Amino acid sequence: MTPLGREIRELIAAEGPIPVSRYMALCLGHPQHGYYMTRDPIGLAGDFVTAPEISQMFGELVGLWAAQAWIDLGRPSPFALVELGPGRGTLMADALRAAKVAPGFLEAAAVHLVETSPVLRERQRATLAAPPATLSGGVHWHAQLDAVPDLPLIALANEFFDALPVRQMVRDRGTWRERLVGLDAAGALAFGLAPDADPSITWQAPEGAVLELAAAGAAVMGALAGRIVAAGGAALAIDYGHARTGFADTLQAIRRHAFADPLVDPGEADVTAHVDFAQLAAAARGAGARVFGPATQGAFLRALGIEARARALASRASATQSEEIGAALVRLTGDRDADMGVLFKALAVAHPRLSACAGFIEDEGPC
Numbered sequence: 001m002t003p004l005g006r007e008i009r010e011l012i013a014a015e016g017p018i019p020v021s022r023y024m025a026l027c028l029g030h031p032q033h034g035y036y037m038t039r040d041p042i043g044l045a046g047d048f049v050t051a052p053e054i055s056q057m058f059g060e061l062v063g064l065w066a067a068q069a070w071i072d073l074g075r076p077s078p079f080a081l082v083e084l085g086p087g088r089g090t091l092m093a094d095a096l097r098a099a100k101v102a103p104g105f106l107e108a109a110a111v112h113l114v115e116t117s118p119v120l121r122e123r124q125r126a127t128l129a130a131p132p133a134t135l136s137g138g139v140h141w142h143a144q145l146d147a148v149p150d151l152p153l154i155a156l157a158n159e160f161f162d163a164l165p166v167r168q169m170v171r172d173r174g175t176w177r178e179r180l181v182g183l184d185a186a187g188a189l190a191f192g193l194a195p196d197a198d199p200s201i202t203w204q205a206p207e208g209a210v211l212e213l214a215a216a217g218a219a220v221m222g223a224l225a226g227r228i229v230a231a232g233g234a235a236l237a238i239d240y241g242h243a244r245t246g247f248a249d250t251l252q253a254i255r256r257h258a259f260a261d262p263l264v265d266p267g268e269a270d271v272t273a274h275v276d277f278a279q280l281a282a283a284a285r286g287a288g289a290r291v292f293g294p295a296t297q298g299a300f301l302r303a304l305g306i307e308a309r310a311r312a313l314a315s316r317a318s319a320t321q322s323e324e325i326g327a328a329l330v331r332l333t334g335d336r337d338a339d340m341g342v343l344f345k346a347l348a349v350a351h352p353r354l355s356a357c358a359g360f361i362e363d364e365g366p367c
């Protein structure tokens with residue numbers, strides 16, 4: 001049994017079953033034993049690989065997106081270039097290198113990384129030890145978005161929102177009851193339902209349907225959008241998830257590149273839920289921001305020019321490197337059902353005066 005598993009069992013024995021959202025928050029963020037507090041899980045030797053680690057093209061195109069948004073916003077100076085959940089810092093390093101093409105962008109920027117993991121902060125410090133000399137504002141770390149200075153901001157978040165806790169509601173005999181984590185007769189962690197129904201949820205759905213409520217994600221998106229509306233800016237969120245709210249249990253655990261049981265060995269696996277982009281978009285609109293997308297990751301990266309970038313890189317590469325660039329392009333943009341290019345979506349949120357947003361086809365509804 002993991003130390004966190006022991007602690008959660010003791011908690012449930014003392015206080016009763018806990019909501020899935022609290023379980024998820026403990027698994028990922030427990031101050032001593034939380035998954036992100038104790039390791040760098042990214043990469044082949046870890047548990048999963050993210051898009052910036054697949055190819056430099058991903059971060060470069062996101063950097064160009066940020067530079068274009070900055071130009072479209074009227075080149076605010078100074079501004080905060082924010083990344084939520086920056087992992088190893090690879091996306092930011094690639095983005096800063098690419099954004100040099102926009103004169104004045106780096107000179108106006110200060111990088112603000114919002115990161116809770118001490119291990120990954122160290123990794124980011126190493127990756128970003130020598131940022132481009134023209135980056136005038138330096139690199140700063142914060143535990144939460146609200147500590148980022150009050151400036152116009154351009155925010156990036158890749159595979160961040162999926163790590164925020166969701167509540168799960170289960171349709172049960174015409175009512176909605178919250179899914180809880182409790183203990184079975186043998187003392188092992190087990191799912192159950194709250195004894196009382198929640199009358200505040202009015203969605204109609206078939207018996208057994210699961211509705212995921214992304215209150216934590218919506219709160220962060222609402223706060224981002226509020227700042228963007230007040231001070232100017234734009235934000236880009238990329239994650240695996242669905243464009244419309246549906247009824248599915250998407251809670252999952254990943255360990256060593258394979259699915260695991262989310263209730264086994266808490267703290268040792270990445271426990272996430274698919275991002276409901278409709279709920280994020282509603283939170284942003286509720287704060288007065290303009291929303292672009294979601295578009296599939298494949299469509300978004302193609303619109304930003306990933307195919308041309310792959311050709312340019314391949315033209316200067318060895319045969320083996322060229323093959324790797326081609327494979328990364330397919331991996332990031334593939335459009336079969338289980339491909340990243342389709343499973344992952346991109347959503348942009350901007351100040352209402354921004355009438356168009358790079359990577360998103362105007363007036364196209366959600367993918």
Ligand SMILES: C[S@@+](CC[C@H](N)C(=O)[O-])C[C@H]1O[C@@H](n2cnc3c(N)ncnc32)[C@H](O)[C@@H]1O
Binds near residue numbers: 028051085115159
């Ligand atoms: C799946 S990793 C993605 C990393 C990176 N964006 C990438 O694409 O490689 C999730 C990141 O979010 C961070 N994170 C998780 N929960 C967080 C929270 N509540 N606040 C800030 N960062 C968080 C993790 O430490 C990690 O850096």
